Amino acid sequence: MTMAVRTNEIASYVAGEWRRGPGSGTDTNPARPSEVVASVSMADVKIAQDAVAAAKAALPAWSTMPAPARGDILRAAGDLLDQRAEDIARDLTREEGKTIGEALREARWSANVLRYHAAQTLDPDGETLPSSRANVHAYTKREALGVVTAITPWNFPVLIPAWKIAPALAFGNTVVWKPAEIVPLSAVKLLQVLVDAGLPSGVLNLVLGKSSQVGDVITTHPSVNGVSFTGSTSVGRAIQAKATAAGKKVQLEMGGKNPLLVLADADLDLAADATARGAFISCGQKCTSTGRVIVERGVLGAFVDRLAARAEAMKLGDPLEKDTVLGPVSSSEQLTKILGFVERARAQGARSVTGGVRGEGALAEGYFVRPSVLVDVRPDHEVARDEVFGPVAPIIAVDSYDEAIGVANDTRYGLTASVFTNDLKKAMRFTRESQAGVVLVNQETAGVEYYAPFGGIKDSGAGSRERGKAAREFNTELKTVYVNYP
Numbered sequence: 001m002t003m004a005v006r007t008n009e010i011a012s013y014v015a016g017e018w019r020r021g022p023g024s025g026t027d028t029n030p031a032r033p034s035e036v037v038a039s040v041s042m043a044d045v046k047i048a049q050d051a052v053a054a055a056k057a058a059l060p061a062w063s064t065m066p067a068p069a070r071g072d073i074l075r076a077a078g079d080l081l082d083q084r085a086e087d088i089a090r091d092l093t094r095e096e097g098k099t100i101g102e103a104l105r106e107a108r109w110s111a112n113v114l115r116y117h118a119a120q121t122l123d124p125d126g127e128t129l130p131s132s133r134a135n136v137h138a139y140t141k142r143e144a145l146g147v148v149t150a151i152t153p154w155n156f157p158v159l160i161p162a163w164k165i166a167p168a169l170a171f172g173n174t175v176v177w178k179p180a181e182i183v184p185l186s187a188v189k190l191l192q193v194l195v196d197a198g199l200p201s202g203v204l205n206l207v208l209g210k211s212s213q214v215g216d217v218i219t220t221h222p223s224v225n226g227v228s229f230t231g232s233t234s235v236g237r238a239i240q241a242k243a244t245a246a247g248k249k250v251q252l253e254m255g256g257k258n259p260l261l262v263l264a265d266a267d268l269d270l271a272a273d274a275t276a277r278g279a280f281i282s283c284g285q286k287c288t289s290t291g292r293v294i295v296e297r298g299v300l301g302a303f304v305d306r307l308a309a310r311a312e313a314m315k316l317g318d319p320l321e322k323d324t325v326l327g328p329v330s331s332s333e334q335l336t337k338i339l340g341f342v343e344r345a346r347a348q349g350a351r352s353v354t355g356g357v358r359g360e361g362a363l364a365e366g367y368f369v370r371p372s373v374l375v376d377v378r379p380d381h382e383v384a385r386d387e388v389f390g391p392v393a394p395i396i397a398v399d400s401y402d403e404a405i406g407v408a409n410d411t412r413y414g415l416t417a418s419v420f421t422n423d424l425k426k427a428m429r430f431t432r433e434s435q436a437g438v439v440l441v442n443q444e445t446a447g448v449e450y451y452a453p454f455g456g457i458k459d460s461g462a463g464s465r466e467r468g469k470a471a472r473e474f475n476t477e478l479k480t481v482y483v484n485y486p
Contacts (some may be wrong), residue, residue: 010184010447011041012208013191014052016201021047021209027184030328031319031366036059037095043209048176048217050203055147055174057211063144063172071121074166077197078114081107081190088158088189090320096157096187097328097367098282099319110162110190113450117166117471125476137483142476144172145249146225149218151211151239154330155185155285158190163450164228165194165204167471173226176218178207180231182331215239220246227251228466228474230287233301233387233413233459240462251463251474253455255387256415257291258445261430262303263401264296266420270442272306274420278444279393280371283329284338287460288416288438288446292384294396294404301327304375308353311371311393316359328359328367329390335367338390342372345383345394350374356392379407387413401426403446404475409435415456416445437461447484 010027012019023042027033043051071402081088089103098106100137126141150164157179162318168175179187191206207214219227220242226249229239233254243250260278278290294452295303319327329335335358342356353375359368371391377384398404401421417436421427427441437456440447450456453470455461464473 005209009041010038010188010208012043012051013188013195013206014047014051015057015205015286019043019047019050023209025181027095027182029094030330031368031485033332033365033367035094036274037091040184043207043214045213045217048209048214049221051176051207052147052218052221052223054202054205054358055176058200059144059146059174062174062200062203063174067121067125067170067172070170071118073194073198074114074118074121074170075277077194077199078111078118080193081111081114084189084193085111088186091189092157092183092186093327094318096154096183097319097330099327100322101323102282106159106181108120109450110158112164113159114166116451117119117170120167120469120472121170124175131482133484135485137485138481140480141476142171142472143479145475146173147223148173148175148475149224149227150175150177151218151227151229151231152177152179154183155282155287156319157186157309160230161187161190163467163471164230168228169199169203169476171472171475173475174202175204176202176207176224178211178214178218181210184208189290190252211235216242219243219248224248226474229253236462244482248465249474251466252461253287253466254460256287256289256456256460257385257387257411257413258288258416258436259294259411259418260290260294260445261291261404261408261419261421262295262299263404263419263421263423263426264298265422266299266440267422268303268306269300271420272310272445274418274442274447275307275393276310276314278418279447280391281446282310283326283369284391285330285334285389286446288448289389290332290393290418290445291302291387292396293393294398294407296401296404297397299397300397304353304373307393308373311354311369311373314371316363316368326371326391329369332368334390335369338369338388338392340387341383341386341390342392345374345377345381348381348382350377350383350394372436385411401429403429405433411432412458412459414458415460416440416448418443418445437465
């Protein structure tokens with residue numbers, strides 16, 4: 001069904017119909033907060049309950065549809081997303097703040113994700129096993145988990161939903177999707193792509209509402225079989241507690257305080273380039289962003305000079321301008337949080353080499369903050385332990401690789417970790433000793449692929465991995481079958 005509401009009026013989508021709720025909200029542009037991108041009709045408990053009911057009702061037909069036919073719809077959606085990428089990217093930039101170049105790459109990547117999981121519908125879904133009994137055929141098969149709730153964040157409002165929803169649909173599940181409240185237009189645009197590609201009514205249902213009002217319904221309802229969440233650790237753990245108590249399968253991708261190690265033998269230009277991208281691009285608003293930079297003292301000064309120069313060279317400005325490198329952070333709350341981290345770090349003895357201040361002049365209206373390089377940071381400083389989720393690079397000096405890996409692992413998080421070195425032995429030690437779900441050598445902490453398994457340990461994740469072939473684990477149940485043919 002083509003969107004029946006006006007472009008600037010956003011509503012939930014349940015059982016093939018746009019549903020206005022009793023509440024209202026405003027979607028604004030973080031580069032110009034006075035600009036309204038869309039008005040939002042906010043769902044209530046009734047709409048959330050109806051969304052779950054619609055997903056349950058659509059499950060029998062969708063799960064029994066031949067898998068390649070489901071794949072055809074996802075493949076068509078990927079092609080449509082490519083065709084609409086520029087329009088979707090512009091709206092994404094306007095409501096979330098990332099640069100138009102980043103937004104366009106996100107849209108294109110999301111199209112690839114849809115097509116990748118379309119191809120997975122052609123993969124074998126089980127294996128044949130030998131039996132110790134005569135005339136018994138033993139085999140396994142994968143079947144849909146059921147109704148899956150996808151709860152997605154604002155920082156990748158098209159890509160993260162794509163990598164949750166696409167495998168869920170590919171493997172025969174139906175979905176209730178709740179996006180973050182500040183990116184409703186991007187959610188509607190992605191949903192429209194899937195609907196226009198031929199997705200039957202009720203297979204994907206969109207709930208635009210406050211977590212405090214609809215969250216319990218979509219995570220604990222008796223008809224929900226699984227919950228996949230990406231967001232903060234505190235919210236993720238709360239969802240995990242409620243959903244698992246209600247018997248749901250849970251998949252969590254949460255926070256990170258990702259270390260990047262620069263050893264004395266590293267290529268410093270390569271390391272500085274990667275650190276600048278990992279810490280500052282997307283304004284540091286990635287769960288995989290570089291959260292700590294751990295540098296051997298022998299190269300500390302040379303590395304800091306290089307990193308500061310790269311930070312100062314990044315153009316901060318209107319994210320719709322093609323030469324802008326850094327746009328605004330997503331909200332006033334994010335701006336206040338980031339500047340607060342920098343201020344408290346200085347109070348604890350850290351020193352700003354550059355940045356850490358709000359944008360001035362023509363940027364003063366928006367939520368702009370200049371990328372910050374902090375030195376004299378100790379491992380016990382708040383800025384070295386808690387997730388900032390902003391363009392801040394705290395530099396921690398160490399005397400050896402052994403000290404560096406100790407500092408890197410001394411964290412509650414375990415998402416990504418990177419080392420820069422030309423010593424093969426130390427590189428391989430790092431891949432073995434790093435306590436993270438994703439480990440990189442001579443690459444930025446955010447340098448991951450959409451078709452590779454992704455997820456963290458400790459307080460960064462729980463449940464099976466997302467992306468790639470690993471997505472099958474969460475989205476299906478394994479059935480073992482024995483057939484006796486005497």
